[in-house]
Amino acid sequence: MDRWFTIDALFDLRLPGLPASISSLKRLVNEAGWRSRPDLARQVPTSTKPAWEYHVSLLPSLAQAKLAQMAQRDATLAETREARRALYWKTFEAMTEEHRQVAHQRHALIISAEDALAKREAAGSLLTVEETLAPVLRKFGVSSSTYYDLRKKLSAVPREDWLPALAPAYAEDGTVSNTAPCHELAWSALKSDYLRSEKPTFSSCYRRMKAAAEKNGWAPIPEERTLRRRMEAEVPRAVQILTREGRKRAEQLYPSQIRTKSHLHAMEITNTDGHKLDLFVQVPWKSAEASGKVTDRVILLGIQDIYSGKILSWRLCEAETWDVVRACVGDMVEDYGIPDHLYMDNGRAFASKMISGRAASRNRFKKIEGEVAGLLKTLDIEPHFTKPYSGQSKPIERAWKDLAEEISKHPAMSGAYTGNKPENKPENYRQWAVPLDVLERHVAERIAEHNARPGRRSETAKGRSFDETFAESMRHPATIVRRATEAQRSLWMLAAKVIKTRARNGEIHFQRNVYWAPELNEWMGRHVTVRFDPDKLHQPVKVYDPDGRFICDAPCTEKAGFNEQAAAARHERNRRNLVKLNKAKAKLHKQLTPSQLGELYMDETPAKAEPIRPTITRLVTGNLAVEAIADTDVMTADEYEAGLARGLSLISGDSSIIPFPQGDRPASRASGRKRRTEK
Numbered sequence: 001m002d003r004w005f006t007i008d009a010l011f012d013l014r015l016p017g018l019p020a021s022i023s024s025l026k027r028l029v030n031e032a033g034w035r036s037r038p039d040l041a042r043q044v045p046t047s048t049k050p051a052w053e054y055h056v057s058l059l060p061s062l063a064q065a066k067l068a069q070m071a072q073r074d075a076t077l078a079e080t081r082e083a084r085r086a087l088y089w090k091t092f093e094a095m096t097e098e099h100r101q102v103a104h105q106r107h108a109l110i111i112s113a114e115d116a117l118a119k120r121e122a123a124g125s126l127l128t129v130e131e132t133l134a135p136v137l138r139k140f141g142v143s144s145s146t147y148y149d150l151r152k153k154l155s156a157v158p159r160e161d162w163l164p165a166l167a168p169a170y171a172e173d174g175t176v177s178n179t180a181p182c183h184e185l186a187w188s189a190l191k192s193d194y195l196r197s198e199k200p201t202f203s204s205c206y207r208r209m210k211a212a213a214e215k216n217g218w219a220p221i222p223e224e225r226t227l228r229r230r231m232e233a234e235v236p237r238a239v240q241i242l243t244r245e246g247r248k249r250a251e252q253l254y255p256s257q258i259r260t261k262s263h264l265h266a267m268e269i270t271n272t273d274g275h276k277l278d279l280f281v282q283v284p285w286k287s288a289e290a291s292g293k294v295t296d297r298v299i300l301l302g303i304q305d306i307y308s309g310k311i312l313s314w315r316l317c318e319a320e321t322w323d324v325v326r327a328c329v330g331d332m333v334e335d336y337g338i339p340d341h342l343y344m345d346n347g348r349a350f351a352s353k354m355i356s357g358r359a360a361s362r363n364r365f366k367k368i369e370g371e372v373a374g375l376l377k378t379l380d381i382e383p384h385f386t387k388p389y390s391g392q393s394k395p396i397e398r399a400w401k402d403l404a405e406e407i408s409k410h411p412a413m414s415g416a417y418t419g420n421k422p423e424n425k426p427e428n429y430r431q432w433a434v435p436l437d438v439l440e441r442h443v444a445e446r447i448a449e450h451n452a453r454p455g456r457r458s459e460t461a462k463g464r465s466f467d468e469t470f471a472e473s474m475r476h477p478a479t480i481v482r483r484a485t486e487a488q489r490s491l492w493m494l495a496a497k498v499i500k501t502r503a504r505n506g507e508i509h510f511q512r513n514v515y516w517a518p519e520l521n522e523w524m525g526r527h528v529t530v531r532f533d534p535d536k537l538h539q540p541v542k543v544y545d546p547d548g549r550f551i552c553d554a555p556c557t558e559k560a561g562f563n564e565q566a567a568a569a570r571h572e573r574n575r576r577n578l579v580k581l582n583k584a585k586a587k588l589h590k591q592l593t594p595s596q597l598g599e600l601y602m603d604e605t606p607a608k609a610e611p612i613r614p615t616i617t618r619l620v621t622g623n624l625a626v627e628a629i630a631d632t633d634v635m636t637a638d639e640y641e642a643g644l645a646r647g648l649s650l651i652s653g654d655s656s657i658i659p660f661p662q663g664d665r666p667a668s669r670a671s672g673r674k675r676r677t678e679k
Contacts, residue, residue, distance in 0.1 A: 004042070004053040004489040015067065017060035032056050092164035103167040106150055109140045109221045110162060113147060180226050185220040190227060193234065202228055261307055263460055266473035267336055267481045270391075271308040271343035271386075272328070272350070274299045274320045275400040278408040280433040285318055295433040297418065300403070300443065301333050303326065304396040306343075308470035309458055310451050311399065312336055316440055324494075326375055329355075333379070333487070337481035342376060343384045343394055354496055356383045365399040375496075378487065378548040390626035399450070406446045413442070487550060490542055494531035501528060508543070508554060515541050518581075530554075 005013075007029065009444055019025045035041045057066060092100065113136050119125075119176045120132045130144065151167060156163045186209055203371060206224045206416040213221045222230075242250040261269075280295045301324055302314040313331035317324040329519040332339075344350040356374045374385045386393035408417055415431035432440070451466045461469045499508055506520030508530060515530070520543065528551065529544040540555040 005056065006051055006053055011014060011060075013067075013070075015059065015063035017062035029054070032058070036606065047368065055508045078320040089161075089164050092167055095167060098168055103163055105140070105168040107163045107542055109136070109142060109147065110166065112136045112139070112152060113151075137461060144288075157244075180222040181220055181229065182222050182230070183213065183220060185216075186213050186218040186221055187227070187230075191231070191476050194231065195235070195240065197246065199244045200482045202231070207415065207495075212269065247286060264307040265476065265479040266305055266307050266470050267339045269341045269343065270303055270312065270332070270339045271303070271306060271396050272303040272325070273400070274349075275393055276300075277441065278404065278420050279413055279416045279418070280418060280430055281439055282433045282435045283318065284436065294549055298409075298436070298439070301399075302330050302396060302549070303328055303401055303449075304397075305339075305344075305470060307460055307473055308466050309395065309456065309461065309599065310466040310470040311396075311397070311447050314443065314447060316436070316443065319348055320349040322349050322354040325352075325355050329375060329379075329381075330489075333484050336666075337480075337483050338379055339381060341382045341384060343386055345387070345394070351385065353498075379484070380482075395438065402447060403450060403486050407443060410442070491532055494542060496529055496531045498518070498527055499530050501526060507557075508541070510541070511537050513537055514541075514557045515554035516554045519543075519555040523551065 005024065006268065007025055010018060011025055018123055021030055023215075024028055029035070034054050037054060037058070040058050042048040042053055044053055046408075056064060059067070092103065095103075113133055116132050116136050117129065119153045120127060125132070133144065133147065137144060140148060154162055154165060190205055191207040193208060203224065206227065210221060213219070216491075238253055239248065241253065256575055257383070276297055276299050279297065281298050283296045283298065285296075294340075296318070298316050299319065300314060301317055301320060302312065303312045313328050313335065315324050315328045315331070326379075329342075350356060354374055354375070356376050374383075404420070407413070415428045416434045417426055418429070419425040424449055451470075454467060454468075455463060456469070458469075459465070460473075461626065474481070497510065499510055501508055501520060501523050503525035505516070506513055506524040508518040508520070508528070510530060522542075523545075527546060529546070529548070530541045532541040533539060538556045540553040543551040543554050591672060
């Protein structure tokens with residue numbers, strides 16, 4: 001609201017605290033001297049003559065409070081009008097085209113009627129309002145009552161909002177009412193029943209709700225079709241999918257991420273995963289006596305290049321284990337080189353310490369301080385763990401879909417196909433089982449055809465095959481791929497095991513064999529990594545430190561019979577040779593004898609230490625002085641005899657000699673003294 005008012009404006013507002021007549025109001029202005037306040041009174045030009053305006057602060061407190069209340073009311077009304085106007089147009093946009101057409105026809109009727117009435121007023125016609133509106137109403141085919149009902153709805157609506165306000169089926173709150181009323185608890189029960197993981201049909205949920213309504217007296221209850229429309233209108237489709245079909249289906253409502261790989265090169269990023277083939281296979285690891293059958297389903301484990309899509313290496317196995325992953329990584333490194341990154345899921349085989357030990361994001365198994373580095377960290381391959389069954393993060397999932405069709409449903413595998421689901425069993429189910437060696441040749445042919453097939457439409461292939469795309473990138477000068485050394489080859493050609501050496505001499509006890517080399521004396525009681533050939537356990541094993549550095553080749557110690565003298569002699573000779581070798585090494589390190597060390601560390605003439613005396617000497621007084629004198633004086637033998645004699649004389653009395661007793665008289669009476677009775 002404006003902060004400046006004229007006399008007429010103040011009179012029209014009828015504010016409390018101000019005079020009721022305009023003459024009294026002018027008298028108040030003159031008596032209070034409002035015009036003498038240049039900061040609170042001003043003259044503004046008008047069409048006739050300048051008019052005086054006065055600031056609101058000149059008014060009494062009651063008048064100012066009333067103006068503040070009126071300003072707040074006006075702001076609230078303006079906000080309400082804006083909110084209603086936004087609701088009008090929002091609801092109008094949500095209507096069907098049929099409803100919008102009705103609103104346009106009504107709007108045209110009102111505008112035509114308003115124009116006819118305006119022309120009548122301008123021309124000064126003597127026709128009545130009904131006579132003026134009659135042609136317009138006939139043109140639109142509506143009655144006068146219908147027109148007046150529509151015009152009444154627009155009494156508090158701005159002209160620019162007439163179109164959405166004239167739309168049909170408006171409720172009191174301005175929303176479109178397209179559903180019949182329903183009991184609140186009945187509607188809640190129906191929604192809760194329908195939005196369950198068991199995915200019940202709407203008809204069954206409606207029947208249960210209606211039976212409960214009859215029992216509990218819930219009313220009103222609309223028809224099933226009406227509530228079905230309300231369910232679709234009120235409950236979003238995404239909520240229905242989440243509650244009825246699960247989270248994974250709800251995640252698919254969000255568009256998949258589009259990842260480009262044009263900035264990569266071959267062997268920069270790889271990914272790996274396993275796929276269980278839908279075939280019955282004759283396998284050597286199952287015994288007919290133990291299980292009654294020799295058939296099983298095998299897993300195809302493979303590694304794919306991200307840039308080209310080529311399958312680099314693969315293995316058939318009974319289960320995904322770290323040993324199979326190690327061999328598959330070894331095949332890739334042997335043929336194509338060492339990649340920079342490897343993407344895989346968080347399975348037990350890939351997340352094992354043997355494969356990805358010391359990886360930062362390995363969310364499986366307990367991480368211990370100083371654990372041994374896995375194969376990937378030792379080869380400097382950065383491991384990345386992804387979500388399982390995620391084709392966006394592991395494109396090899398898409399490759400398995402093609403290879404499942406080419407491998408399992410090939411005519412050569414007819415009769416061994418199991419079906420990808422129990423309900424998809426073929427008619428020739430389990431007629432035969434393919435031998436494992438035959439399946440290996442078949443898989444090798446299908447993967448080679450998969451890589452060489454032209455017409456690939458990926459971002460990098462552009463109509464070429466995966467082999468051609470991979471070869472072109474490998475020939476590019478900017479492609480740098482690391483190659484494994486001969487020492488690194490043992491990392492994947494041999495199995496690995498972390499073992500703690502014996503604290504006495506560093507020997508390794510593994511698979512009932514003992515392995516030892518002189519270099520293991522430095523690793524007594526510590527953990528080392530032993531790499532070995534599982535089929536040749538009596539050959540030397542390679543020993544590495546926890547950081548993957550090579551220590552030595554430890555041979556297997558020979559087992560001898562209890563009474564084999566030759567073997568015992570050889571063992572003793574080897575022990576003596578080791579002691580001699582260590583003595584020679586000790587002699588090289590001990591270059592000074594103990595006497596030379598003594599002469600080296602001993603001073604020539606040790607200086608006599610001067611006594612340390614206090615700066616101030618304190619005299620001894622009191623009992624301490626007597627004790628000090630007694631401690632320092634020493635009595636001679638003559639002095640001892642004289643002192644003893646003086647003591648005896650004091651005991652005996654006047655004489656210094658005690659007489660020898662005579663007769664039967666006591667010695668005390670030999671001194672010649674008489675008792676008192678004898679005197």
